[in-house]
Amino acid sequence: MAHYNTMQWLLLINFLVLIVQTRAKVPAIIIFGDSSVDSGNNNELNTVLKSNFKPYGRDFIGGKPTGRFSNGKVPGDFISEAFGCKPTVPAYLDSSYSIKDFATGVNFASAGTGYDNATSDVLDVMPLWKELEYFKDYQKKLKEYIGEENGTETVSEAVYVMSLGTNDFLENYYSMNSRRASQYTVEQFQWFLIESAGIFVKELYNLGARKLSVGSLPPMGCLPLERTRNAFYGSGCNEQYNKVARDFNKKLQGLVVNLNRELPGIHVILSDSYGILLDIIRKPSKYGMFEMGFMCNQYSPFTCTDAKKYVFWDSFHPTEKTNQIVADNVMRKSLFRFM
Numbered sequence: 001m002a003h004y005n006t007m008q009w010l011l012l013i014n015f016l017v018l019i020v021q022t023r024a025k026v027p028a029i030i031i032f033g034d035s036s037v038d039s040g041n042n043n044e045l046n047t048v049l050k051s052n053f054k055p056y057g058r059d060f061i062g063g064k065p066t067g068r069f070s071n072g073k074v075p076g077d078f079i080s081e082a083f084g085c086k087p088t089v090p091a092y093l094d095s096s097y098s099i100k101d102f103a104t105g106v107n108f109a110s111a112g113t114g115y116d117n118a119t120s121d122v123l124d125v126m127p128l129w130k131e132l133e134y135f136k137d138y139q140k141k142l143k144e145y146i147g148e149e150n151g152t153e154t155v156s157e158a159v160y161v162m163s164l165g166t167n168d169f170l171e172n173y174y175s176m177n178s179r180r181a182s183q184y185t186v187e188q189f190q191w192f193l194i195e196s197a198g199i200f201v202k203e204l205y206n207l208g209a210r211k212l213s214v215g216s217l218p219p220m221g222c223l224p225l226e227r228t229r230n231a232f233y234g235s236g237c238n239e240q241y242n243k244v245a246r247d248f249n250k251k252l253q254g255l256v257v258n259l260n261r262e263l264p265g266i267h268v269i270l271s272d273s274y275g276i277l278l279d280i281i282r283k284p285s286k287y288g289m290f291e292m293g294f295m296c297n298q299y300s301p302f303t304c305t306d307a308k309k310y311v312f313w314d315s316f317h318p319t320e321k322t323n324q325i326v327a328d329n330v331m332r333k334s335l336f337r338f339m
């Protein structure tokens, strides 16, 4: 067996890095989902669910309230950057961008949406099937712009990020006078959503997508809104909601396994952020954040001066800092496989 000297090791490492870099060719990041990843589509809709006003976007490039539900970037932006694509992924409905921009990354997410059509009806936002319609429209424009062959290759080499599901429970199933709650037990409702998720992935597959990340539910019983509602129990997390999230995530993992078996050439990954988010919420000091004060922005101009010290920006949405930690975590744990 040969003994390598330092120079030879360095050459070998350089060579390996080169191979990895040559392989790493994700041409575009394509995002579907809700407010966890919306980068401004809701600005163009006739809904009250918008965030294109201050103090949203306070720490974004130029301090611009883009419609992202945070003080800065959302996880889809960080994931795009990690793949060597653009550092922010523009909203498809934003007319200040064109196919030239969208060719390397595009966002179809709409805050307030869910797997269930009834969820998007609650706040008049884009249902998931509508996001898919826009994706079809995008494909046409993409192929006109970069050519049929390159377009087809881009579609199959791109990484697709799906992040939704929380609203199906918090805005729909667990809302007052919920029709779904009278139709389904929570267990049945979960299966109904899993089925919708499966249909959606299959449609994307039929449209040429091959590398997909399906996002888990967060510990939704720990969102500040739910903790306030839970104040009677000492402002802890709503354990019932967290258990529903864990149960749903298990079913989602099962779906991912089945899809990988059923669809030749597909690679679906579950991006599970439940654990990392719960850890940040339980031990914020470990991440350099405060224990107290549930959120930074209360829609007031007297927002905390340093959002980096807070886990949540508003009663539903994490700060940019939290988004970055979560995105780094899912990249390291799962999405690196698409590199």
Ligand SMILES: *[C@@H]1O[C@H](CO)[C@@H](O)[C@H](O)[C@H]1NC(C)=O
Pocket (backbone or CB within 6 Å): 027, 103, 104, 146, 150, 154
């Ligand atoms: C494919 O399109 C991208 C733009 O998205 C461009 O950068 C690349 O050079 C094109 N490749 C070929 C082979 O035309």
Ligand SMILES: *[C@@H]1O[C@H](CO)[C@@H](O)[C@H](O)[C@H]1NC(C)=O
Pocket (backbone or CB within 6 Å): 115, 116, 117, 129, 196
């Ligand atoms: C949602 O609505 C679309 C369009 O009407 C329909 O094609 C789809 O089957 C519906 N999805 C569910 C889960 O009901």
